[in-house]
Amino acid sequence: MARKTVIVNMIVLFFMVAAKADIISGDFNQQFDVTWGNGRGKIINNGRLVKLQLDKASGSGFKSKNQYLFGKIDMQIKVVPGNSAGTVTSFYISSLGPAHDEVDFEFLGNLSGDPYILHTNVFVQGQGNREQQFYLWFDPARNFHTYSILWNPKTIILYVDGTPIRQYKNMPSYNIPFPNGQPMWILSSIWDAEWATRGGLVKTDWRLAPFTSLYRNFKMQVCTQFSPPSCHQEPWMTDLLDKFSARKLKRVQKKYMIYNYCSDVRRFPLGLPAECKHS
Template sequence: MATYIYHRMSELFLLSLFVSSFMVASAGTFDEDFDMSWGDHRGKMLDKGKLLTLSLDRISGSGFQSKREYLFGRMDMQLKLVSGDSAGTVTAYYLSSEGNNHDEIDFEFLGNLSGEPYIVHTNVYTQGKGDREQQFYLWFDPTKDFHTYSFVWNPHRIIFLVDNTPIRVFYNEESIGVPFPNSQPMKLYSSLWNADQWATRGGLVKTDWSKAPFTACYRNFNANACVWSRGSSSCASTPSTSGVSSTPGSGDWQTQGLDANGRRRLRWVQKYFMIYNYCSDFKRFPQGCPRECRRGRFL
């Protein structure tokens, strides 16, 4: 399976490298934007705040969270995931509001036995309800180098991107009664934790603690976003990135969608690398797929 995945997607990999070369990395430092939130010193800021690492051992994992809350924006982060035998571990990178009826936008990277492709688990929660999972194999080894993982979140849609290649779009379908996360400010979080009850092959493969500590690395966080403060928000924006278009005249992330090239790359990823789509899970939804899937726009 691993050989098939890596060779079948060589064309897209080269394309994504070409596109990502136009991305501009943030010059900020982690201590300006984030607080270590848990893990008892297992999370560290290094190189004068330019590098952050999280680690997991048998006792505890670790995590961090942004100092600011955002209501819409584009967030980019470069991650290098746990290398070697990472089975049972999950590296989560997500936006979330607070409370039982929270909104959330998720990347979760599911660990694996050495040599197998990483699985990217994505989900969108609105008003405390998720169940909108899509999963993909990555078309490269995410443990060998840093790669950029991005959210574009605006009032019209949410776009998940890997090295600026779109892998998923979740549209605002409030017009047909589907809730959309557009009223609750969210912080950005990341954590490295043990989930061997489900993370690898449904929990069949457990964490090998002889390989601990497990470590994930982060750099070059960038947020072009509306920062929420005291019930209001202020926004900063930048021009659209290649492969992501905007409504004519806007020129920024606030109305971004996919241009023709972005749609082509999205279809390519979903054709060859999608391994689970809740919209196609008829055993899970015997009464019919969720309402937003029926519009034919879940791709």
């Protein structure tokens, strides 16, 4: 009887450890599926690299095999080089559906020599309109760079190469909506959006197709809605920006932000959204 109890306890302990927010990395085949594109999206190099392509017929994309309720996700991306006008390369988390929650990185392509625009957004229950846009301090098509989403019950923070560029806080005392009830998928895609370059004035040059973006070296620390309490005790689950990081965020936004919905008084004539007043 004692031996049986020990075995049962060992099994329980194994599943508790397995369910904890371990660091998952490396093999796209184990964690993701190419979900659309009719062969334009491929997992290659023994699962270490994803190639997404766009031509006039279709783009392509991949999605995590599982949904997660909170997580810290890093993805290295190299976007379309050269004339990328009209293309959008994305990395985001979303619950999908009409009342979806979502957090976006979108790279808006441009003419050769002109900088990419990094477009970010936060959706809660299907409502977005929380755009912030940036010029990056490097060419994201020349080399791989790491883009990170931290999502925990207190905050959402977007990072570029470890530098915070955006924060969206959970502020329930001000009745501000925050995405904390719907598990989300991890998704990436490349697609045609001619509106993306100078408001649609510059069209996609399909003679240059296929357009290719590359993804590698993902790392995830995640919880699911079924994870034990130990998962919610992980350090990243309570992460907030310290004073040093908050100052860095402020400097980045001052120098590189080119659009902030919280400054667009013409767009919100009845008053800026509540989170803009209390951030």
